[in-house]
Amino acid sequence: MQLNETEQRLAARLAELRTQRGWSLDDLATTTQISRASLSRIERGETSPTATLLNRLCAAYGLTMSRLLSEVEEGIDQLLTPSQQPVWCDKASGFVRRSVSPPATHFRAELVEAQLRPGLRIDYDAPPVHGLEQHIWLQEGGLTVTMDEQSWALQPGDCLRFHLTGRSAFAAHLTEGARYLLVVCKP
Secondary structure (H helix, E strand, O other), X not given: OOOOHHHHHHHHHHHHHHHHOOOOHHHHHHHHOOOHHHHHHHHOOOOOOOHHHHHHHHHHHOOOHHHHHHHOOOOOOOOOOHHHOOEEEEOOOOEEEEXXXXXXXXXXXXXXXXXXXXXXXXXXXXXXXXXXXXXXXXEEEOEEEEEOOEEEEEOOOOEEEEEEXXXXXXXXXXXXXEEEEEEEEOO
């Protein structure tokens, strides 16, 4: 599979993060519960990580997914037109994530547009950063958000605000899917 330029930079950044911490692939595999072989393929740019695997890697490195993806994007503009906004797609699940906000390390909030195809469910074992404040504003379809034992069924126009502290899942409506805006507020 041929990865695009952004995915190649992501692979290189993930390898760099592991090396900076002095971790072996075995160390990272133990921490993330991702096989050593999968980690090796991801870092060599032979495959792109799924949303779930990328979340585990972000948790290991203490980064939000938005922060990690902004680190591999080129340029730092104050204005991004839709054609300039980086899009990342989990090809395995069809999850599409658009970084609407221009990448910047000195701002605390980021705006992301996400789309889940009908019936798609993504489970995250742990938040990338404990206590991360998020706001989800559902634009189209239906979305069920579950955190630990609590669950919310969102309809278009609904907005859910929370601090992410444990396991979570995002499940799209079975026939309509879901399109939502996500505000991520870094601590």
